[in-house]
Amino acid sequence: MPSTKVNLNKEKNVPNKRYFSEEKKDMISGYMYIAPFFIIFALVGLYPTIYSIFLAFQDWNGLSPMEFVGLENFRVVLMDDLFWKSVYNTIVIGLMGTAPQLVIGIILAFLLNLGFLKFKQFFRVTIFMPYITSMVAVALIFSVLFSNHESSMANYVLGLFGFDPVDWATSEWGTKIAISIMVFWRWVGYNTIIYLAGIQSISNDLYEAATIDGANKFQQLLYITMPLLKPFILLTVFFSTVGALQLFAEPTVFLGSSAFTRDEAMTVVMYLYRDAFRLQSFGTASATAVILLFIIIIAAAVNLLLTNRLGRKKRSAK
Amino acid sequence: MSQRVKKKKPSLSRVLIYSFLTLASLLSLFPFYWMFVMATRPSAAYNSIPPTITPGGMLVENFKKVLEQINFFQSMWNTVIVCATVTIVVLLISSLAGFAFAKFKFPAKNALFVAILLTMVIPPQLGLIPQYYLISKAGLLDTLSGVMVLFFLNPLGIFLMRQYISESVPDELIEAAKLDGCSNFKIYRSIVLPIVLPAFATLGIIVFTAVWGEFLWQFTVLRDPEVYTIQVALASLNNTFKVDFGMLLSGVFWATVPLVIIFLFFNKLFISSITDGAVK
CATH class of the missing domain: 1.20.5 (Single alpha-helices involved in coiled-coils or other helix-helix interfaces)
Incomplete structure (x- = not known):
């Protein structure tokens, strides 16, 4: 049952x-x-x-008991000239290293997409290739290309144009320029590839119509490619900004043994690392990390604001 | 029409375009070539004006000097182990989570997905000090596991996998398998996994190259030369006051060659992985 x-x-x-x-x-x-x-x-x-x-609110050297110190760590960091120097260095290197990438990247992507271009794949592969080298490898190669020696490749090329040799590893602008160039070299191909994908998503009809209307290639780049590429540009600007604010490997490896004792190219993350692992001051290092978070949030918010504004423009245009 | 326009085009602009692209290619390749030249020359070659730009005969000697400074092969092997393990784990975690987000209904699904995306905003340096202490308390300092565990987190992977699975695994197929009595895990293993293999190639390349080149975390966790990954080992070559450039770039050269070869073979996959990862 x-x-x-x-x-x-x-x-x-x-x-x-x-x-x-x-x-x-x-x-x-x-x-x-x-x-x-x-x-x-x-x-x-x-x-x-x-x-x-x-x-960030404790005084701690990693061994002795922690002690609550309120905002003292933030005060110490924000009063430290070296911290502000590192912020300045980060922004200067970030701008010099990434802003030219966007311009050159767009031009390269536009050229690589031209219909008549031969050896397309060759150009694409070679321009992208720097991206596969690690940041450490790039920094080491460039530390030799841009060394203080009068006979270094960079100084030799400067000499050909009649300039005096530069102390690439120890001067205020020499270090910044050398690091910016290596950042540029490693990432410009990456951004080019992203722009290229963006350009390829633009319908060919638009270019054909423009050609019929008599627009030359430069006008097409300016009035068709650029506006339609904006979302991709904002994306790369966002990545570049966040990446630049976190710059660490390139300057550290480029400067080698003097990385944490000189201030010409010390970035915010290097400042943080030095506080934590060289000076055993974990409280101020954590405070620096929190400040860095705020800097990144502000930068990201500015980016988001731009994206939103763009979206609105598009919608109202429709 | 367009053909006529093409024929009329002055060849000067084409010459300019080709020159510009050739220059860009040369500038991209030159540091690679220069690294090879230096790897084959004695350090003294560095002092000559104009600089030497042809290879010499010290390819092997310089590399021997590298082997005196660092445990090159061990470091390469350590990096390969870290990269391979992290890649496999990330692929599994991402495809499982991507499958869940793409095909299952459960409370708070969207909120959890957004939460995962939000974790991308946290800069990796923010937790560096506690992460270091966590790893040291767990006894994982100077171990490869200590390096790996942080890289298992890959929100981008989950995002990509969810996109891919929701686009390419048909709901009907899953329904049919369910009617046949397949468990969800069996569906994952025998239906989802085979379909997402192409996406595994893309995500795998993204993860593998990212971990290969990462520096800050490896530099923080690994202090003992015995367990150095190749990045930390290479960086240590530049840490003396007077550096032998030939030796230095020989180390970089031999550490870069394998990657360049893999890249040249799979360059299309590498390049498309960037656009898949960034544009979606």
């Missing part, structure tokens, strides 16, 4: 019951499949982030 009862029940409820259990199963699977990320994030992402903010 019981068996038939069960059977009856089953038959009756099959669609209903199955639907319900499938839904529940999906829910459980869903949570299980996304759990690994959240577990690891909680452990090595969220917890350290919160702990950093906590540390």
Whole structure:
């Protein structure tokens, strides 16, 4: 008897019951499949982030007990001339290293997309190739190209144009220019590829129509390519800004043994690293990290604002 | 019409365009070539004016000097282990999570997805000090696991996988498999995984090259030359007051050659991985 009862029940409820259990199963699977990320994030992402903010209000050298000091760490950092020097260095190197990339990148992408161009793949591959070298490798190669020696490649080329040799590794502008050039060299191909993808998403009809109307290539670049490329430009500006604010490997490796003792090219992250791992001052280092977060948020907000404004313009134009 | 326009075009502009692109290519390639030249020359070659621009005969000697300074092959191997492990783990975590976000319904799904995207905004330096202490307390300082664990977090991977799975895995296929009694994990293993393999290539390249080149975290966790990854080992070559440039660039050259070869073979994949990763 019981068996038939069960059977009856089953038959009756099959669609209903199955639907319900499938839904529940999906829910459980869903949570299980996304759990690994959240577990690891909680452990090595969220917890350290919160702990950093906590540390920013403590005096701590890593060994002795922590001591709550309120805003003292922020005061120390914000009163430190070296901190402001590092902010200045970061912004100057960031601008010199990334802004020219955008202009040259767009021009290169536009040229690489020209219909008549031969050896397209060759140009594309060679221009992109610097990106695959690691930042350490780039910094080391450039530390030799741009060394203080009178006979370094950079000084030799300057000499050909009649300029005096520059102390690339030790002077205020020499270091900044050398580091900016290596940032430019490594990333311009990357941005070119992104712009190229953007350009290829623009319909050819527009160019054809413009050609018929008598617009030359330069006018086409200015009035068709540039406006339609704006979302891609904003994307790369965003990446470049955030990346530039986090500059660390290039100056550190380029300067080698004098990286943390000289201030010509010390970036904010280098300042943070020096506080933490050279001076064992974890409180001020954490305060610097929090300040850096604010700088990045401000930069990101400015970017977002630009994106929004662009979106609105587009919509109203429609 | 367009043909006539093309024929009429003055060849001067084309010459300019080709010259500009050739110059850009040369400038892109020159540091690679220069690195090779220096790797084959004695350090003294550096003092000659004009600078030497042809290769010499010290390719092997310079590399021997590198081997005296750093444990080159061990460091390369360490990097390969870190990159391969991280790539595999990230692919698995991302495809599972991407599958869940693309095909399952569960409460707070969208909020959780946005949360994952938001974690991308946290600059990696913010948690550096506690992360260092966490790793040191767990006894993972100077270990490759200590390096890896941080790289397992890859929100971009989950984002890309969700895009890809929702576009390319048909709902009907999943429904049909469910009617056949397949468990969700079986669906993941035998339906989703084969379909997302091309996306694995893209994401794999992004992750592998990112981890290969990362410096700050590896530099922080690895202090013992025995466990140096290649980036930290190379950086240590430049850490003395007087550097032998031939030796230095020989190290960089041999550490870069494998990557260049892989790149030249798979350059289309490399280049499309950038646009897939950035444009989507």
